[in-house]
Amino acid sequence: xxxxxxxxxxxxxxxxxxxxxxxxxxxxxxxxxxxxxxxxxxxxxxxxxxxxxxxxxxxxxxxxxxxxxxxxxxxxxxxxxxxxxxxxxxxxxxxxxxxxxxxxxxxxxxxxxxxxxxxxxxxxxxxxxxxxxxxxxxxxxxxxxxxxxxxxxxxxxxxxxxxxxxxxxxxxxxxxxxxxxxxxxxxxxxxxxxxxxxxxxxxxxxxxxxxxxxxxxxxxxxxxxxxxxxxxxxxxxxxxxxxxxxxxxxxxxxxxxxxxxxxxxxxxxxxxxxxxxxxxxxxxxxxxxxxxxxxxxxxxxxxxxxxxxxxxxxxxxxxxxxxxxxxxxxxxxxxxxxxxxxxxxxxxxxxxxxxxxxxxxxxxxxxxxxxxxxxxxxxxxxxxxxxxxxxxxxxxxxxxxxxxxxxxxxxxxxxxxxxxxxxxxxxxxxxxxxxxxxxxxxxxxxxxxxxxxxxxxxxxxxxx
Amino acid sequence: xxxxxxxxxxxxxxxxxxxxxxxxxxxxxxxxxxxxxxxxxxxxxxxxxxxxxxxxxxxxxxxxxxxxxxxxxxxxxxxxxxxxxxxxxxxxxxxxxxxxxxxxxxxxxxxxxxxxxxxxxxxxxxxxxxxxxxxxxxxxxxxxxxxxxxxxxxxxxxxxxxxxxxxxxxxxxxxxxxxxxxxxxx
Numbered sequence: 001x002x003x004x005x006x007x008x009x010x011x012x013x014x015x016x017x018x019x020x021x022x023x024x025x026x027x028x029x030x031x032x033x034x035x036x037x038x039x040x041x042x043x044x045x046x047x048x049x050x051x052x053x054x055x056x057x058x059x060x061x062x063x064x065x066x067x068x069x070x071x072x073x074x075x076x077x078x079x080x081x082x083x084x085x086x087x088x089x090x091x092x093x094x095x096x097x098x099x100x101x102x103x104x105x106x107x108x109x110x111x112x113x114x115x116x117x118x119x120x121x122x123x124x125x126x127x128x129x130x131x132x133x134x135x136x137x138x139x140x141x142x143x144x145x146x147x148x149x150x151x152x153x154x155x156x157x158x159x160x161x162x163x164x165x166x167x168x169x170x171x172x173x174x175x176x177x178x179x180x181x182x183x184x185x186x187x188x189x190x191x192x193x194x195x196x197x198x199x200x201x202x203x204x205x206x207x208x209x210x211x212x213x214x215x216x217x218x219x220x221x222x223x224x225x226x227x228x229x230x231x232x233x234x235x236x237x238x239x240x241x242x243x244x245x246x247x248x249x250x251x252x253x254x255x256x257x258x259x260x261x262x263x264x265x266x267x268x269x270x271x272x273x274x275x276x277x278x279x280x281x282x283x284x285x286x287x288x289x290x291x292x293x294x295x296x297x298x299x300x301x302x303x304x305x306x307x308x309x310x311x312x313x314x315x316x317x318x319x320x321x322x323x324x325x326x327x328x329x330x331x332x333x334x335x336x337x338x339x340x341x342x343x344x345x346x347x348x349x350x351x352x353x354x355x356x357x358x359x360x361x362x363x364x365x366x367x368x369x370x371x372x373x374x375x376x377x378x379x380x381x382x383x384x385x386x387x388x389x390x391x392x393x394x395x396x397x398x399x400x401x402x403x404x405x406x407x408x409x410x411x412x413x414x415x416x417x418x419x420x421x422x423x424x425x426x427x428x429x430x431x432x433x434x435x436x437x438x439x440x441x442x443x444x445x446x447x448x449x450x451x452x453x454x455x456x457x458x459x460x461x462x463x464x
Numbered sequence: 465x466x467x468x469x470x471x472x473x474x475x476x477x478x479x480x481x482x483x484x485x486x487x488x489x490x491x492x493x494x495x496x497x498x499x500x501x502x503x504x505x506x507x508x509x510x511x512x513x514x515x516x517x518x519x520x521x522x523x524x525x526x527x528x529x530x531x532x533x534x535x536x537x538x539x540x541x542x543x544x545x546x547x548x549x550x551x552x553x554x555x556x557x558x559x560x561x562x563x564x565x566x567x568x569x570x571x572x573x574x575x576x577x578x579x580x581x582x583x584x585x586x587x588x589x590x591x592x593x594x595x596x597x598x599x600x601x602x603x604x605x606x607x608x609x610x611x612x613x614x615x616x617x618x619x620x621x622x623x624x625x626x627x628x629x630x631x632x633x634x635x636x637x638x639x640x641x642x643x644x645x646x647x648x649x650x
Contacts, residue, residue, distance in 0.1 A: 066557075150583070150584070153577065153582045153583075154581045154582050154583060154598070156582075157577070157580075157581040157582035158581055161581075168518065171517045171518055172513070172514050172517045172518065174517065175516065175517045176516070176517055177635075177648075180556070181553055182516075182517070280557065280559070280560070281543050281557075281558055281559065281560035281576075282560075282584060283541060283560060283576055283584045283585065283586045283587070284584075284586060285584055285597075286583070286597040286598065287583050287584075287597075287598060297598075300580070300581060300598075300599055300613065301599055301613075303613075304599075304612065304613030305613055305614070305615050306615050308580065308581075308613060308615060312581070391590075394588075394590040394591070395588070395590055395591040396588040396590075396591040396593060396595045396602075399588075399595035399596075399597070399600065399602065400595075400600045400602065400611065400612070408597065408598075408599075408600050409600075410599060410600020410611070410612055411600065441611055442611060443593070443602055443604075443610035443611045447592060
């Protein structure tokens with residue numbers, strides 16, 4: 001047996017140079033101080049492989065047509081053994097991939113690993129991250145449920161607001177003037193054929209670069225600042241003291257394994273949401289994007305009207321350029337984040353902004369539903385206030401105002417408005433907002449009868 | 465790594481052992497072949513991908529309903545049925561339209577997508593307004609922006625009346641004075 005094995009190895013050695021390949025790949029030396037943080041890249045790769053394999057299998061049953069997509073997904077969920085689990089792996093795996101890829105990006109940033117001579121590894125990595133987001137965008141149309149349909153309507157409208165060519169992009173994305181059978185075909189093809197081909201090509205380039213240049217030195221102590229001219233000498237010296245990739249592979253393996261356990265736990269215990277089938281004619285639905293696009297959806301609040309393209313086009317474009325071109329404008333020799341305060345400052349600012357907007361999106365008040373959401377409380381109100389509450393909801397006030405965590409935050413939160421304004425002021429304001437408060441943007445409620453205005457004002461004034 | 469200056473060059477032969485003229489010729493020839501191949505495959509594919517989405521659509525009328533079904537001055541949400549065509553997909557799903565009868569045979573037909581980022585607007589009959597559920601867009605009964613981020617009034621459908629039946633056609637955008645600006649998808 002052993003002899004047979006040896007024969008096989010010898011045979012391979014003669015033909016593909018196994019020994020040299022292994023030495024080159026597995027036993028290459030890493031710089032000293034390689035950490036657990038260095039496992040995030042391989043963890044991302046593992047998650048992408050899981051997405052690929054689960055995607056293959058989902059494609060056996062999924063049918064990309066508006067007539068069958070939703071039903072075929074239901075079939076996967078309800079009838080196929082392990083169907084809900086496999087879909088769960090793919091669904092939660094997508095979110096996990098975004099998280100882990102982003103952490104990997106942060107690690108590389110913190111350690112200054114984008115600096116000479118790894119500028120291109122950074123650019124390619126940035127492209128890979130954007131591709132992962134595109135996978136998310138194209139993937140969530142496929143279930144063809146309400147969330148899928150309306151998120152795509154909003155997503156393609158966002159593309160439409162780009163200057164000059166926006167409408168062409170919008171039409172080409174949709175394959176026509178509506179989100180329709182053509183759109184589903186396009187998104188499906190992009191998701192399962194085109195994007196994977198591009199993704200794997202760039203992964204290949206990314207990995208080749210890692211092997212060609214080696215892992216970047218951990219910027220500790222003297223390695224916190226390395227000039228370009230000293231680089232080769234310092235790096236080789238550091239490698240002489242480091243471990244081999246084979247040894248580091250154990251850390252990679254442990255992290256990937258734990259991550260996989262987390263994913264399996266998520267898929268096994270968390271129900272993947274599937275809403276009602278897509279209905280392009282429904283007017284009661286409130287579109288919400290997937291959590292990793294909350295920042296964009298929230299950004300729209302800050303740039304109304306003709307400023308919309310700032311949020312939908314210019315800021316995302318600037319963010320992509322700032323991200324991809326980082327190694328070309330941060331050319332300092334400092335590798336430790338403390339030794340390049342400008343880059344670290346900008347990154348921290350971006351991080352805080354993204355975290356803040358995502359948090360805003362995640363904790364957004366429950367949107368107003370037709371028929372009212374706080375009606376249960378109305379029963380507890382004295383009759384004269386209940387009337388005001390009823391009119392408040394009937395008049396659509398929750399469409400712009402949050403009250404006790406329900407409504408839309410376009411205008412001021414009214415939960416404690418009574419502590420600030422009395423009924424008389426509120427009544428005058430609702431009738432003629434700009435007279436009472438110049439610059440107010442609330443549309444006037446002039447046609448509303450006096451007694452109804454008074455009832456709303458009384459109800460609001462009682463909220464303290 | 466290549467092109468080390470210490471490699472001796474003999475006469476007109478470059479470091480690759482090729483005459484520079486010959487190397488240039490092969491480079492240009494390969495480049496030309498690659499370009500032609502990319503063009504032969506790429507141009508039809510680009511057209512295949514993009515042109516159907518960009519071409520002017522044959523006007524497809526949607527049957528909205530009988531004119532007599534609309535009371536003057538009221539807004540009604542209707543599921544309009546697209547008339548079938550000869551081309552795939554012959555039958556397409558119904559389209560929701562807000563129909564405002566402005567008296568007699570004068571109508572305004574509103575697209576249900578908010579002009580901000582496309583969320584479906586809801587008609588509130590008590591408030592006499594359209595509300596968008598996403599970012600606080602509010603429109604009046606004529607589709608004018610009252611509040612919120614929408615950059616323009618609600619889009620509208622052209623319409624025609626034949627034998628007492630109302631049909632909706634192409635979608636167009638209007639300015640603040642509610643005047644025609646352009647066909648939205650032409």
